[in-house]
Every structure is written in C-alpha cells, then in structure tokens.
Amino acid sequence: MLSFKDLTTSHLAPQTRQLDNGRIVCLSGASGSGKSLLLRALADLDAHGGDVYYDDIAQSATPAHLWRQWVRLVPAESQWWADNVNDHFAQPPAPADLKALLLPETALDWTVSRLSSGEKQRLALLRAINTAPKALLLDEPTANLDQKARRAAEEWLLEKIRANGWPTLWVAHDEDQILRVADQFWHLENGSLICREHA
Amino acid sequence: MELIEISYFELMLAGLLVILLAAVSWWARLGIGHRFLIAAVRTVIQLSLIALVLEAIFDAEGFLWIALMATVMLLVAGREVANRQNRRFARGQSFAIGTFSMFLSGFSVTLFSLLVIIGPDPWYSPQYAIPLLGMMLGNTMNGVAVSLDRLTQSAWEQRAVIETRLMLGHTWQDAIGYLRREAMRSGMIPTINAMATAGIVSLPGMMTGQILAGTAPALAVRYQILIMLTIAVGTGFGTMAGVLIASRRLFDGRQRLRLDRLQAPGKGW
Numbered sequence A: 001m002l003s004f005k006d007l008t009t010s011h012l013a014p015q016t017r018q019l020d021n022g023r024i025v026c027l028s029g030a031s032g033s034g035k036s037l038l039l040r041a042l043a044d045l046d047a048h049g050g051d052v053y054y055d056d057i058a059q060s061a062t063p064a065h066l067w068r069q070w071v072r073l074v075p076a077e078s079q080w081w082a083d084n085v086n087d088h089f090a091q092p093p094a095p096a097d098l099k100a101l102l103l104p105e106t107a108l109d110w111t112v113s114r115l116s117s118g119e120k121q122r123l124a125l126l127r128a129i130n131t132a133p134k135a136l137l138l139d140e141p142t143a144n145l146d147q148k149a150r151r152a153a154e155e156w157l158l159e160k161i162r163a164n165g166w167p168t169l170w171v172a173h174d175e176d177q178i179l180r181v182a183d184q185f186w187h188l189e190n191g192s193l194i195c196r197e198h199a
Numbered sequence B: 001m002e003l004i005e006i007s008y009f010e011l012m013l014a015g016l017l018v019i020l021l022a023a024v025s026w027w028a029r030l031g032i033g034h035r036f037l038i039a040a041v042r043t044v045i046q047l048s049l050i051a052l053v054l055e056a057i058f059d060a061e062g063f064l065w066i067a068l069m070a071t072v073m074l075l076v077a078g079r080e081v082a083n084r085q086n087r088r089f090a091r092g093q094s095f096a097i098g099t100f101s102m103f104l105s106g107f108s109v110t111l112f113s114l115l116v117i118i119g120p121d122p123w124y125s126p127q128y129a130i131p132l133l134g135m136m137l138g139n140t141m142n143g144v145a146v147s148l149d150r151l152t153q154s155a156w157e158q159r160a161v162i163e164t165r166l167m168l169g170h171t172w173q174d175a176i177g178y179l180r181r182e183a184m185r186s187g188m189i190p191t192i193n194a195m196a197t198a199g200i201v202s203l204p205g206m207m208t209g210q211i212l213a214g215t216a217p218a219l220a221v222r223y224q225i226l227i228m229l230t231i232a233v234g235t236g237f238g239t240m241a242g243v244l245i246a247s248r249r250l251f252d253g254r255q256r257l258r259l260d261r262l263q264a265p266g267k268g269w
Helices: A035-042 A064-070 A095-100 A105-109 A117-130 A147-164 A175-181 B008-027 B033-060 B063-083 B093-118 B126-157 B159-167 B172-197 B205-212 B217-249
Strands: A002-009 A012-019 A024-028 A049-054 A071-074 A135-139 A168-171 A184-189 A192-196
Touching: A002 A035, A012 A035, A012 A049, A012 A192, A024 A035, A024 A175, A035 A071, A035 A135, A035 A168, A064 A071, A064 B159, A071 A117, A071 B159, A095 A105, A095 A147, A117 A147, A147 A175, B008 B033, B033 B063, B033 B126, B063 B093, B063 B126, B093 B126, B093 B217, B126 B159, B126 B172, B126 B217, B159 B172, B172 B217, B205 B217
Parallel strands: A024 A168, A024 A184, A071 A135, A135 A168
Antiparallel strands: A002 A012, A002 A049, A184 A192
C-alpha cells in the first residue's frame, strides 16, 4: 500500500490519500493542474511537504535511490542514454512481455535512434518493471500509442499490476480508458484531489 | 653564458612591427587592427607592471610577501574560473569551488616540487616558487574552468536523462557518472595533448626560455619534464576535485537534481 499524509507541492494543498495493493487509481485534471508534480513528489524527485509511506515505511526515512527503486515513476516522455536498447535493461525482459506489447524479440537489439515514439513508450514500460518495483506511477503511459497498441499495453499493464499487487496511480485523459482500467478515480482541481469510485 | 641585454629602444623596433601589421590590416579592411593594438599595449603594460612587482618581491625575500602574491594569484585564478562558466552556481559558489580545487591541488603540488624535488634555500625562494606556482595555477585553472563549464552545461541539457535514471532507482553518482567522465576528459585533454606532443610538435616555453638564458639544454629539459609532470598531476587533482564537488552540488540530500542552484547565462556572480 502506498499512502501520503498532508502531501503538498507548489500546486497542491495538503492531501491525505492511499493507493491500495493491486488497484489502479486514475488521475485526471487540466494541463498545468499539477498532476506530474504530484507524481514527482511521490517519487521524491521534487521537494515537497508532508510524507509518503510504502506500507509503514516513510519516504523520508528511506535512502532516496532505494525509495525510487520501490516507487517507480514512468514519465510521459521516455529518455534513453545508451546507443542500444538492451543497454538500458539490467536483465533481458521475458519474451512473453515483449509479445504482449506487440514488440518483436529483436527489439532489444535495436538502436535507440531508430525507435518510433510508440516503440519508445512501450519499451520504457518494460524497462520500468524490469527492476522489480513495488508501486507504479504512470504519467499517460499510452499517449503515444495507436489504438491497437494502446489496448495491448493496457491489458498487459492491468495483468502485471493485478499479478504483482502494485498500488498504481495512472494519469489518464481518455474517458474510455479510465472506464476500462480505473478501480478508483481522482480528479485534481484547484490544488485538491476529488475522489470518486467511478468516472 | 650571459643573457644579452635588450634595451627599451630595441623593444620599440618590435613595437613598430606591430604597428605595421595593424596598418596593413586597416588598409586591407580586415578589421582586426584596433583590437590587436589594444591587446599589444595591454601586454606591454601588464608585463611591465608584473616585472616591478616581481623585482620588489625578489628584493624583499620575505615569506609573507610571497604568500600574499600566491594568495592574489589564487583568487584571480578563482575569479577567472567563475567568469568562464556559462551557467554558474548561485551565490559565488563556482568561485568557491574553483578556488578550493586549485588551492588543494595547485598549492600542494607546488609545495611538493619545492620541498621534495628542487629544494631551494629558503624553500619559498621567489625565483623558484613564483614561476612554479604561476605555471601550476595557470594550467589547473584551465582544466577546472573547462570541466566545470562542461559539467553544468551538459547537466542542464540532459536533465531529462539524469532524472529518468533517478526514477529508475539509480544513485546520483550513477545518474551523472557519464557526464562526470566527459567533464573530466575535456578538462584534462589539453594537458594530456601537451605532454604527448612536447618536443615533437612544440618546444615548451619554459625550456625554450631557459635555453635562451644560457642553461644547458639537458638541465632545461629536466626542469621541463618536472614541470609537465607536476602540471599534469596538479591539473588532474584540481579538475577531479572540482568535478566531484560540483556534481555533488547538483543534487540535494534526497538525491534530487537541483538545477535551480545554477544561474541563467550572463548573470553576474
């Protein structure tokens, strides 16, 4: 379980909420409302008020890099630093995962410069779960995907999240997608989170 | 052998050549004459003034005067390091990092050369101490300035990559490691190249000067080797200290990338 108590960012008044194991909370809000800032605060990438907990372990009491190994933020734009895709993976991903994301097994041998934005996004999702996180923060994880790849990525993510019991916060704009994946729904407006059971 | 005296009149003949070049440049409209003349005048004035200072210090022979001179050289070099940064750390921290790094490496390597290797009497004898420290600081300054500028500039440009690595749970050292290596390399390359081409492509200035002054080439070369090795070590440690301190300053205690500690280009320090 991932929870936060009196969390504040430059765009957020003190909020206390929790994310349950294996459940997906979709987060929406106008652009500039501070969705990404909330995700960054949860991953401790920005200074923030209040504290965040994984079960009963406080973020502030955990070394920062260890916390980010647990609480995995996947940003909307993926970044790659080495020339080849496989240099970004600690261990090779399961062939089944590649297949579920409609990627060929040779995708790992590709050079980063030839990746399309959709391929980058799916490989970034694979990379994100490659090192065994305990919670997921997804910032529009399917924004660059076409209809077919989007549904495939959604189904793969749902299955992974349920199987591993990851508490998940998923920034989404598409109402159909929210209906398909959300167990709970938060709307960020004027610095506070409005919670609903369904969109 | 004695060094042949040059009179001020003979120097003026060299000055005439400068004026000739400026006139030709003006005639050909190459637009460099003006700046060229100003730079030439500056050289004459600055070097004449430093000659006065050096003569005074050589006469005084006091340790305090030499320490004062060394401190001034260090602070001017630190200012120069800060000036050469495109994105400086706020509140004079680039100056502090540069000065500290040069103090750490430049001073200790110079002391080592004076005390252990050359051994003049007294050990702070200005004839040895001032030129050694000057060459050490000049080279270390270049290494530190280039590497700090490279580090902060590339961290600025690659902030998204650095933060992605942080998000994947890498430590800050891992996240900025490859930029640190790049910065270190760009600071050290001129020194490494100078060592690699010495005597083949270029005849180093100090050795040439000593030979002009009548020193036997074999001894001049030994001094030059000593200088090049100590400069390489001084530049290496100085650059290393600068890069390590500056890269640490780019992150806070929670290993967050803190580019807000850097100023926008063009702002004073």
